[in-house]
Amino acid sequence: MIKVAIYGYGNLGRGVEAALRQNPDMALVGVFSRRxxxxxxxxxxxxxxxxxxxFSMRDQIDVVILCGGSATDLPEQTPALASHFHVIDSFxxxxxxxxxxxxxxxxxxxxxxxxxxSVGWDPGLFSLARAYTGAILPEGEDYTFWGRGxxxxxxxxxxxxxxxxxxxxxxVPVESALSRVRSGEAPTLTAREKHTxxxxxxxxxxxxxxRIEREIKxxxxxxxxxxxxxxxITAEEMKEKHAALPHGGRVIRTGRTGLAGGNGHTVEFSxxxxxxxxxxxxxxxxxARAAYRLAEKGDVGCKTVLDIxxxxxxxxxxxxxxxxxx
Amino acid sequence: MIKVAIYGYGNLGRGVEAALRQNPDMALVGVFSRRxxxxxxxxxxxxxxxxxxxFSMRDQIDVVILCGGSATDLPEQTPALASHFHVIDSFxxxxxxxxxxxxxxxxxxxxxxxxxxSVGWDPGLFSLARAYTGAILPEGEDYTFWGRGxxxxxxxxxxxxxxxxxxxxxxVPVESALSRVRSGEAPTLTAREKHTxxxxxxxxxxxxxxRIEREIKxxxxxxxxxxxxxxxITAEEMKEKHAALPHGGRVIRTGRTGLAGGNGHTVEFSxxxxxxxxxxxxxxxxxARAAYRLAEKGDVGCKTVLDIxxxxxxxxxxxxxxxxxx
Numbered sequence: 001m002i003k004v005a006i007y008g009y010g011n012l013g014r015g016v017e018a019a020l021r022q023n024p025d026m027a028l029v030g031v032f033s034r035r036x037x038x039x040x041x042x043x044x045x046x047x048x049x050x051x052x053x054x055f056s057m058r059d060q061i062d063v064v065i066l067c068g069g070s071a072t073d074l075p076e077q078t079p080a081l082a083s084h085f086h087v088i089d090s091f092x093x094x095x096x097x098x099x100x101x102x103x104x105x106x107x108x109x110x111x112x113x114x115x116x117x118s119v120g121w122d123p124g125l126f127s128l129a130r131a132y133t134g135a136i137l138p139e140g141e142d143y144t145f146w147g148r149g150x151x152x153x154x155x156x157x158x159x160x161x162x163x164x165x166x167x168x169x170x171x172v173p174v175e176s177a178l179s180r181v182r183s184g185e186a187p188t189l190t191a192r193e194k195h196t197x198x199x200x201x202x203x204x205x206x207x208x209x210x211r212i213e214r215e216i217k218x219x220x221x222x223x224x225x226x227x228x229x230x231x232x233i234t235a236e237e238m239k240e241k242h243a244a245l246p247h248g249g250r251v252i253r254t255g256r257t258g259l260a261g262g263n264g265h266t267v268e269f270s271x272x273x274x275x276x277x278x279x280x281x282x283x284x285x286x287x288a289r290a291a292y293r294l295a296e297k298g299d300v301g302c303k304t305v306l307d308i309x310x311x312x313x314x315x316x317x318x319x320x321x322x323x324x325x326x
Numbered sequence: 327m328i329k330v331a332i333y334g335y336g337n338l339g340r341g342v343e344a345a346l347r348q349n350p351d352m353a354l355v356g357v358f359s360r361r362x363x364x365x366x367x368x369x370x371x372x373x374x375x376x377x378x379x380x381f382s383m384r385d386q387i388d389v390v391i392l393c394g395g396s397a398t399d400l401p402e403q404t405p406a407l408a409s410h411f412h413v414i415d416s417f418x419x420x421x422x423x424x425x426x427x428x429x430x431x432x433x434x435x436x437x438x439x440x441x442x443x444s445v446g447w448d449p450g451l452f453s454l455a456r457a458y459t460g461a462i463l464p465e466g467e468d469y470t471f472w473g474r475g476x477x478x479x480x481x482x483x484x485x486x487x488x489x490x491x492x493x494x495x496x497x498v499p500v501e502s503a504l505s506r507v508r509s510g511e512a513p514t515l516t517a518r519e520k521h522t523x524x525x526x527x528x529x530x531x532x533x534x535x536x537r538i539e540r541e542i543k544x545x546x547x548x549x550x551x552x553x554x555x556x557x558x559i560t561a562e563e564m565k566e567k568h569a570a571l572p573h574g575g576r577v578i579r580t581g582r583t584g585l586a587g588g589n590g591h592t593v594e595f596s597x598x599x600x601x602x603x604x605x606x607x608x609x610x611x612x613x614a615r616a617a618y619r620l621a622e623k624g625d626v627g628c629k630t631v632l633d634i635x636x637x638x639x640x641x642x643x644x645x646x647x648x649x650x651x652x
Contacts, residue, residue: 015583017585018583018584018585019583021585022464022465022583023464043585044585094652097648097649097652098645098648098649101648118652123652125458125462125593127651127652128458128636129595130651131636131637131639131640131647131651132451132454132636132639134640134642134651135612135615135636135639135640135641136451136605136608136609136612136639137608138348138349138641139348182598257341257344257345257348257601257604257605257607257608258344258601258604259343259344259347259369259370262600263599263600263601263604263605264600265597265598265599265600265601265605266597266598267451267595267596267597268594268595268596268597269593269594269595269596270593270594270595270596271591271592271593271594272508272591272592273589273591273592274588274589274590274591275583275584275588275589275591278583278584278589279462279583279589279591281583282462282463282583283462286461286462289461304648304652305636305652306635306636306637306640306647306651306652307635307636307637308635309632309633309634309635310454310457310458310461310631310632310633310636311457311632311633313457313458313461313462314457314460314461315461315464316460319424321457321632322423322424322427322630323423323424325453325456325457325460325632326420326423326444326449326453326630326631326632
C-alpha cells in the first residue's frame, strides 16, 4: 500500500480523497490543513491534522499530494515539503514553471526525495500531447483549445468587480477555428478567433449593470481580446445551473510528411470533463504511484510528466501491460 | 548526429528515409536490403547495402530501424540484430508481443543494447493512450476504433482469393457506436457494431463475381463478423482512387469519478493520416532518438513505448520543454 497524505482541502483535495478510493493499492493517511482541524470535516471520515504536524508523521507517509493554489500556496509549500517527502503538485502558472522547477529540484535533491510538479491536464496531459506529437511530426503546428468549461481565474476576476456578488465564466472554443485547424491549413489564429468567453453574473441589487458589463468586457488580458458575452442572472439560477465545474479542451497537431511534404496528418487529444477538480485529482493520484515507484528505484529530484515512463502510472503488472494494453 | 540504418526498404522504409530528412539531429547511413543492392534505388540517393553487410558496419551505425513485416521478418530479424545494434521495430501482431519481447530482450541484454519494439500507432501511440487514461480513470472502459483507412492485412486476404487481381479494404468506424461511447454509457459492442468493411476489388476477366463476393463476406475472422460491402472496379479506377494508404482511428476512454461516481469524463485520442506508412515511420524515427539517449544513459534490454519518458523523444532541450511545452 502506498500511504498518501493530502495537503490542502479544497475542491482538489476532496477530489484526491475520492480518487484514492478508486485505487486499491493506495491508502489515505489523512488531510493536512491550515485551518483548525476541528472545523474541517472530510467526506470519507479521513482524519484531519494541522498542517505543520506533517513533519512529525514522516514515517507514516509515502507521498504528499499538494492541493493548494498556484498563486501563493504551491511556490512556498512544494519546496518546503519536497526535502522531507515525495511530493506531487499541480502548479499551473505556465510562465513560472522553470523557476518553480528549480526551487523544487533543489529541495528534493537535497532531501533525497522525488517531486513531480505541474501534474494535471494543462499543464500535464496536454503537455504530453504536445511533446509526443511535436517529436513525431516535426514539420507541423500545434494548437490548444480549452472548453467548453469554467475558468476559475476568469470567474474570480469578475467577482472582484464592484457590485458583483458571484460570477461564472465559460471558455468556449470557436468551432470554425477548430475545423480550420483540423483541416491541416495551419492557420495563424488570434486569441479572439480561437475562444469566446461567456460570463454569468449575479449583481448586487441596484448595481449599475451597464458599468459591470463594460468593466468585464474591457478588462485587459482576461476579456478585452475576446468576444465576450455577459448575462445577468439571479443567485438561484447560479446555484441551479452553474454549480458544477465542467471543463475540457483539446490539443491538435497537424503536420506533413514525405520528401515533398505530400501527406498531411492530424493528431488530436481531447478531454470532456464533468468535474475539472476531480479529473485533475485523478491525474495527481496516478502520478503519486509513479513517484513512489521512481523513488523505489532510487531516483531523486524534480520531475514533470515529460520525465516519467507511462508504465509507472499503471497499477497493472508489466506482463499485463504487454499483453492487454500494448 | 545520430547515425541511423534502415533495414528493409518497402513503404515503411521509404517513410523512414523521408522522416529522417525532417530531423536535423539524425543522419541516414544507408538502406540494408535482402534484394540485390544494384536493383534497389532509394528516393534520396542514400546508399544501398546487402543486408548481411550490416554486421561489418557496426561502428558506423548508432540505431537500426527495422522496416520488415510482423508475420515473418521481424520475429527473426529483431532478435538477430538486437545483440549487435540498438534497434527499433514496429512489430504489430498484438497476441505475439510478449513472446517477441522475451526474444528481443534476451538478445539486447546479452549484447548490451537497447531495443524498442512495437513502435507505431497501434501498437504504439494507441497503447500510450490506453495506459495513461486507464491509470487516470480506473473506473471506466476504453474503446479502440480504426479508420477510415486501408487495412493491408484485409486487402491481402482478398487478394488471395481465386480470380482477384487487386483489392483494397477500408475499415470504417460506425458513427452511432462512436456517439454511444463518447456519451459515457459504456456500451458492450460487438465487432459488427463497431466497424464496417468496404472492399474494392479488381477481378480477372470472366471471373465469377458472385463467388468472389461470397468468399469475401464469409471469410472467418476477417469479414464474417462484420457488415461488409464489395464493389468491383477496374484496374484504372483502383490506380486513380485507391493508390494512397490513408488510415487513422481513435482510442476513447470514459470513466467516472467522485465518491458516488457522480461525474463522467471522456478522453479521446484520434489520428487522421494521409499515409499510414509515413506516419508510422515518423513515430519510429522519434523513438530511434529515444533509444539512442537511453543507451547513452547506460540502459540495456527491450523496451516498449510504455517504458520511455516522453522527453527523450523530443529534439528540444529540457529547458525548452519546460518553458514552451509544459
